[in-house]
Amino acid sequence: MKRVIFILALALTGSVTFAQDTPLEISGSADLYYKYDFAKMSNIGTSFASDQNSVSLGMIDIALKKTTGKTSFVGEVSFGPRGQYQSILNTPGVVFDDNGDVIASTSGESFNIQNLYVTYAVTDKLSFTAGYMGTFIGYEVISPVANFHYSTSYLFTNGPFQNAGVKANYAFSDKVGLMVGAFNDNWNVYSADPMKGLNAIGAQLSLTPTEGVSAYLNFMDGSVAGTIVDLTASFQLSDKFKLGLNAADWSGNGDKVGYTGVALYPSVAVNDNFGLGLRAEYFKAKENSAMYGLSADNSVAAFTLSANYKAGGLTIIPEFRLDSAKDDNFFDSDMMATKSATQASVALVYGF
DSSP: OOOOOHHHHHHHSSOOOOOOOOOOEEEEEEEEEEEEETTSSOOOOSSSOOOSSEEEEEEEEEEEEEEETTEEEEEEEEESGGGTTTTSOOOOEEEEOTTSOEEEEEOSOSOEEEEEEEEEESSSSEEEEEEEEEOSSSSOOSOGGGOSSSSOOHHHHHSOSEEEEEEEEEESSSSEEEEEEEEOSSTTOSSOOTTTOSOEEEEEEEEEEETTEEEEEEEEEETTTEEEEEEEEEEEOSSSEEEEEEEEEEEOSSTTOEEEEEEEEEEEESSSSEEEEEEEEEEEEOTTOOBTTBOTTOEEEEEEEEEEEEETTEEEEEEEEEEEESSOOEEOTTSOEESEEEEEEEEEEEEO
């Protein structure tokens, strides 16, 4: 499954163990990047790394965690495009004076809460969590520290980023866990439509049958959120070679609305400080549904080759990406429609 920093691990796994009072834990990341599309424009429409021919910001991310007896609190705030309007389209607003007159407008992009939730461990097997949580669906996450590749997949971009609600986690054993929950009617929202409320249900079955192998079968269904079935898995095939898998199908409201896709993530650790990885993804938009980065009734094969070089808390990620669609979906340097696009980038990601 997705590699996650500790602030997401509590939200995504199937059990919480008892702990003594702990000091306040602080972690986070900062990132920036340079990207060049060979058509000289922002061509590939997936999350993040969207600026063309520019040294650009990702985000600064700050996460706090505190455990007191059976209860835990996690809060995570991000500043910058990657964690704000590129993750959630914050709503612009206005500022009023005492007389009710508009005196200023706001962009709605000052900061974004990535996680804000509390957990109560009833036993060492059963826990309850409530709040706004990084989604349990998918392989990749918002934090660049947790992903091998800096650019993201179509599956990630078009899936949920966060879910607000309540959930129960139960660990049947150290190899089998189950999460069930009720969530706000739509993805990526802090508050639900008052007429709909917590009308989305979700579940995750987690399996770790043997050392180095893990699989997570995820499900969510709601009248607004639609129905998504998602599988993520990770296979540590040797000390140096790892294979990740993500497959998902989402059906939204309406006939033939949604997407289906699959991605493979092979990677090799050349040594302790250097690794190479490939993401090979196939993604299809259903007949009546244009997805982010892909036109309706179209499909794309996307190949991303990345290296990770680590120096202390810093990871340098050079990356080359080639996306090829079934039908015209991109533009060439003459602004003519074309089926393929290529880009190269380098990112600097610092985790603490």
